[in-house]
Amino acid sequence: MVKEPDGPLPLLKGTLDLLILKALSWGPMHGFGIASWLERSSGGTLGADDSALYQALHRLEARELVEAEWGVTENNRRARYYELTRSGRHRLRRETETWLRYTRSVTRVLTLASRTA
């Protein structure tokens, strides 16, 4: 029996990008906001290495799916706010659809009653 690792599940690079897009779909957020939203929404099962998160944000910026600008938090701290662009929104919608379709099919196959291994 393999011992399950404790703590949050490791995320694939592409999945992290998708989750970030989702996080921003409600409105602009700064980096930390995205990180804590991710932890909250997944109930702690999904967590990202903070530097990996920022790298993903840079990638998304390069592809012009998000845009960033410096702003001010409630506590008057300078923070960099990220926002979805229009093409970012389209990408989110498309990738979500693909992901759901994919996982539904895989789930269906995997949950078939099978002979015990």
Place this chain on the structure above:
Amino acid sequence: MSSYRGFRRLFRLRPRDAAEEIEEEIRTHIALRVEELERNGLTRAEAEEEALRRFGDLPEARRRLEASARSRDRIRHRRERWVSVRQDLHFAVRQMRRSRGFTALAVLTFALGIGATTAVFTLVDHVLLRPLPYPGANRLVVLQSAGESGEPFSMVSASNWWDWRRRNRTLTDIALVKAFASPVAVAESDRAVQVQAVDATGNFFDVLAAPMLLGRSFTEEEVQSGAELAVVSEAYWRRELGSPQRLDISVRVAQRTFTIVGVVGTEHALPATADLWLGHRYVHRTGAARNWLNWLAVARLAPGRSMAEARADLGAIAAGIREADPEGIYSFGVGVRSLRAEILGDAPELLAMLLAAVGLVLLIVCANVASANLARGAARERELAVRAALGAGRARLTQQLLVEQVALAAAGGALGLMLAWWLLRALVFIGGDRIPRLQHASMDLRVLVAALTISLVAGILSGLIPALRLSRASLKSRMGSGGRAGAAAMRPAAGLVLVGGEVALAVVLLAGAGLLIRSMHTLVTRDLGFIPAQVITVDVNLGSSSFATDSMRYPVLWDAVLDRLSGVPGVQLSGAADRIPLSIAGTGFIDLPGRVGDDIGAGYRVVSDDYFSTLGVPLVEGRMFDQSDTRLGERVVVVNRSMAERYWPRESAVGKQVRARSFEATRDGEAPWLTIVGVVGDMRHFGHAAAPRPEMYTLYRQVPGRASQVTALVRTALPFSSITGVIRERLRNVDPQLAIEIGTLEAAVDRSLAPHQFPVTVLTGFGVVALILAALGLYGVLSVTVAQRTRELAVRTALGAERGRLLRLVLAQASRPLVAGTVVGLLGAWYLSRYLENLLVETSATDVTVFGIAAAGLFLVGLMAAAVPAIRAMRVDPMVALRNE
């Protein structure tokens, strides 16, 4: 929202350092995490520790994030650049539609320059840059003989080849082919045609590894075992055979029947002029045969061997030959030269000169468009000032203007491609004799890419100065008429400098063309030593006729031909020779009493009695041949003046003795001694370009064995077309199997001049184009300056200035760039003309007359171009002009 941010980013003055931003972002993140952890109950210190731990290894993270941020910035920057260029392109097209006149002028000018440059580049690419079309062509070399004087030359003897082939260790194989194609008679059903044929050793096509268009090549085993096999050229296959797909054809050449086994494609033909390759069965001979140099030796270097190694290896073999066979005097080493260099000859220098010349034309084109741009700068300034006010930096404005220029150049380039196609065909047509491998030059993908690149370069070159000036002017100017005056004052100077540059370049081209023209004139007016006008050449090839069987019959043929021809109505004189002027002829060794065995030589010709009088060659001393010189009588010979002066310098050559060791020695005995009976004037046998050489002429009756080849000459006042039919008919009656080719001697002379004509024609064309462009440029700039000085000129007129004075004022402004440009151009021409020296005949590369005429011509044309706006200035009505202000 996002596009606005992008817009602002585009015009940002100083981007924040990526590292700074990352640092701040990390700090904020950690601070926020600390706050959250404190809210969850941790102490400050614990929170900070936990927050740092959660973030991960800080320095490592910082490094990685900086890298990813920089990559992000790079990608975004590239994309924004591309977007801005697209915007500029959009705008450029709109601009082009708005000012149609300027667009048309610019596009046409560009088309001219880019088209010409593309055409010449295609030539250069095809002739120089591409390798020869044989597999592994860079391993193919040509072997050369070297005499005692050391300079190697590319004709070799088969006897030497035999030894090189057997004993070398650096070449995979060596093959021979005749260096020059000679006409042979090929018998068809009811007549014979003349075909350019060469002999080749059995392994020739194998060494070249030339792919056959159809069939196969002959092999060494077949040829050496006696099979008579031939390969034909693509042209012959199409023209004479009708492109059959099956090759069970045999041809009758002279007395032998050859079977055609293959067809070789035009681009693989070596020599390029050959139509027929006959497999040559080699029988080894030593002794004097080692000096019969009529072959070209093509070899393939063994893998891993260099030309230097081959040279050393063959040099050793040559030394061995010299020792074993002292009669062979061309074995003082063996030269090794790449086949490519051998085929190209001096084409690289010539093409480089053409490329340089067309490059100058392109520069003039760019200068023209640039000065036109500067001239209309005022119109653009306002619009550019608006952009500047919106935050566009100088770089951005410059980019926009450059994109416009490149768009114009690209449009011009597209049009220029059509010009290039036409120009290329013209160049191939006039240059085909001069430059090898030219025939296959065509436009393909490489050419398109070249045209694109040239357009890009042209656009940027022509746009740079105007773009820099205009962008600076726009930033400085305010939007109002006050600012205009300041900026306007800058432009005329730049425009005049550009025009001055154009004038200089045009002078260089014209001077070069002038030198070539003068050289050509010198060449053409040289005395050939004979009179080619009104002489018809009748080349008679024995083929399979009844005369071919017995060498004793050859003089009978000559008699029959001369007899028939002299009977043709309208024929004034007729004569014959084995090698008439402007045909390929050889030299051989001669002996003089007391100078036997010295390596002295002369050309050897077999002629008829009236040969010299038919050609108009004067008698200098003694007599020419006549009826008293019979077949079995005393052996007589006539020499030309060069020969007489060289070998009998201070005395008369008449009565002296000479013998033709190379041509008349037989296997059993020595050559007979000949008595000189006369000296005739020199003929330039090889055309205008070569000096006359010593030549000796024997009478056909007395050397029947050597008279197998005959070309008759007929002097007649009748037009060519009216007499050819009669000649053919008469000669058919002699024997229908004789192959007859009729031409004129004048045509042969023209053909020999054609290669010299090529650079003259091309460079003159470029020079004229340059002249016109420079004149147009001058006209353009002056029109603008005159228009800008309207107010000033009007005031002057109102104050009573004479019209003539105004004219002089404007012309004075024009003369500055003209004079400066001419002087600079003359200096440039003085310096650059040395590169033309190889093409000049008896003309100095710094011929003052030519330079003077070129400069004066340009100056005059320039003044005329300036005169038009100047006269317009004179007619300015002060009242109208001042009111318009």
